[in-house]
Amino acid sequence: MSNERPWLDHYPDGIPAQIDINEYASVVAVLEESFERFRDRPAFSNFGKQISYGQLEEMSRHFASYLTGELKLNKGDRIALMMPNVLQYPIALFGALRAGMIVVNTNPMYTARELKHQLEDAGAKAIVVLDNFAATLQQVVAETHIEHIVTTGIGDLLGFPKGVLVNFVLKHVKKIVPAFQLPQAVRFRDALSRGAAHPSLKVALNHDDIAFLQYTGGTTGVAKGAMLTHGNMVANMMQAGAWIGANAKFGEEVIITALPLYHIFSLTANSLAFLRLGGLNWLITNPRDMPGFVKELKKSKFTALTGVNTLFNGLLNTPGFAELDFSRLHLTLGGGMAVQRAVAERWKKVTGCTLAEAYGLTETSPAVCINPLSITAYNGSIGLPVPSTDVAIWSEDGQPLPMGEAGELMVHGPQVMKGYWQRPDETIKVLGSDGWLHTGDIARMDANGYFYIVDRKKDMILVSGFNVYPNEVEDAVMLHPGVAEVAAIGITDEHSGEAVKLFVVRKDPSLTIDELKQFCRDNLTGYKRPKIIEFRDSLPKSNVGKILRRELRDEKPMPAATAG
Structure with missing residues (x-):
């Protein structure tokens, strides 16, 4: 067995070869377990305001009731979320999932053209949008199927007087909230209070139900919605959880969430995997403001941090970062793009924590391979396949290649998407009837089951x-x-x-x-x-x-x- 899967012989102690995906029927089942188990623990923090698991349960329940009771939306309807990392995101996200809806994560930086394509392609009926980006929505909303709009300001959940002050400064001093007119829109806080008046419904969900339409260019360039089911997301959450579990302490983790939650890496690795552990997600709304980011890090006793190479590099080059307290930091995970050796080596020197590279795709929810967290130095590899995952290297004519030879990286596992939304022609190009996903990435495997990316999708x-x-x-x-x-x-x-x-x-x-x-x-x-x-x-x-x-x-x- 391990000859076919040499990586299993090199798994760190305590990591299982397989996960039991049937432990949870849906993402919602995971959420409800955490809401109950960690009720009084902080779940999310942003701009100095924390909300507990209990508060998150209540607010997301009210939002779910607003969608089903007030707006009369049904299981399987699509709702777009267009916000950076603010407290409203997880509340809307978990509320939508609890209502049985399909979440369409939408990049707030989209131009009107890009936004219109995504909303129309997904057939979204509702959208939650931050005020800063509502003017873009205003340009195209009449040309989409959007029936319901919920708007919110960055300060809306920060309490009085702070929230009022934050919203005032952003609009009138920094002038980063362009004027918009969406007369039919409802404010987020009003949606929550209206939802509270409706009974909460329990929606039956299983592994086959779609949880997310996660848009990606695939290899062709036109953005397509990868259908990520509740089964896909539960699997990847448990795969990542098994990998970091040996290091992580239930109810004690503080994960810095600087990558946007609309990005699949942050969504699964931070929001969902750490939620199951009862961790605190420390939301960074604008990580590009590096001095401000370092100031936030100073306030938190962080234990884990995920990011892309550019983020780590930016932090290392920001005054004050090297003086932070890294005594509790035990997990740094780099994904989304190749981690550069120079950055990884400097990160280890400054923080004392190894920067472990991971590899994934939107189509795989996203984790495929992760380096063991026990490695002591950068190794240039994307790591070992996570539990319950098969990875193979194939030739152009679809034959498995011997160890050490470069070919296309193929993935098979419970985290592989259902297909592209309403694009059977595109799905068939990447997903065989046998469930193997063509990544388009060229890689090789060494004798110990470690994988190395040699080249990427030719043109991406x-x-x-x-x-x-x-x-x-x-x-x-x-x-x-x-x-x-x-x-x-x-x-x-x-x-x-x-x-x-x-x-x-x-x-x-x-x-x-x-x-x-x-x-x-x-x-x-x-x-x-x-x-x-x-x-x-x-x-x-x-x-x-x-x-x-x-x-x-x-x-x-x-x-x-x-x-x-």
């Missing part, structure tokens, strides 16, 4: 842990009337790992780089925008006229003087 660009698909960037830029042809590739970037570079053939010779950059700002989320734009007379093409991005990637960089 990974910016600070977020997937950027060249097709989507190119499609957006082609909307500009002055553009004839365009190709997007990834280039190395010291801050974000990779950045987008654009090659453009002009239709209008007077088109400038500044003008095109402004157009990209209007049509693409920040991480998808090109950092460098180069004008060309022509682009390399195959014999059937397909633009060859690989040739552009393989070119020697042009000297600055001649780079249009």
Whole structure:
């Protein structure tokens, strides 16, 4: 058995080869156990305000009752959540799941075009949106199926007078809440109090019910909703829980949640896995404000932290970080993008805690491989497959390859998605009838069952842990009337790992780089925008006229003087 799964011989003590997914019928069953077991423990903290498991239970129950009793929404209806890490997120999230609804996690930085696509594709009937992003929703809401809007301000749950002050400063001093008009919208706090007047219903859920539509470009670029079922999420929560369980103490963990909860890594690894442990999720609303982030870390006795390479690098380069108290820190998990050796080694030196790299995909809820938390130094590997997971390396014609050879990384396990929402054609490309998922990543396995990523999906660009698909960037830029042809590739970037570079053939010779950059700002989320734009007379093409991005990637960089 272990010859087929050599990794099992190298599992740290106490980690089972299999998990029992039948321990919980749904994510809601896990939540209810934690609400009861840890009732008086703090569950989430944000801007100095903490809510206990008991308060979270009550508020999420009221929100669920608002959705079912007041709005008359049904099991399986889709609700979009468009917020950064604020207390309203877990309340709305758990309320929606308890109401049997499907949560559509929505990036608040989306442009109107991106938001409209996601809301329409998901057929979302309701949305909870932070005031800061409501103006974007206003632009497209009439062209979607949204019937119900709940709006909220960052300060709404922080109590008086702090909450009022925070909302005032953000709107009138910092001016980061653009004016919007959504007359049909209900305020979040009003939704909770209206929900309290309705009886709470228990919705029957099982492993096959969809919990999330988690949007991803997949390999083609058009955002598709990965259908993550309650079974998928329970499995991955338990797989991650088994992995960190030996180190973690029930009811004592404090996990720093800086990655947004709408990102699958943070959603599963922080919000759900640590909730099952009775941990406290310390929500960081704006991790880009590094000095502010360090100030928050100073206030918390944190035991665990997850992030992407850019986040760890940013912290290490922020004054005051090295002076923090790391005495309780026993878990640092890096995912979403490759962890760089230099960053991992410096992290260990400063914090005394090994930065363990993990690997996952939206389509796998997300964890596939994690390094043992007992490793003492960075090893360049993505680790060992988590319990109940099979990973194999296949050749292009679908044959298993011998150890050490590079091929496509394939995954099989209870965390693998049901498929893409209403896209059977796309599902069949990545998910075989045998349940094996094609990741599109090129990897190899060593004799001990450790996996190493050799190359990535050929064209995908990974910016600070977020997937950027060249097709989507190119499609957006082609909307500009002055553009004839365009190709997007990834280039190395010291801050974000990779950045987008654009090659453009002009239709209008007077088109400038500044003008095109402004157009990209209007049509693409920040991480998808090109950092460098180069004008060309022509682009390399195959014999059937397909633009060859690989040739552009393989070119020697042009000297600055001649780079249009």
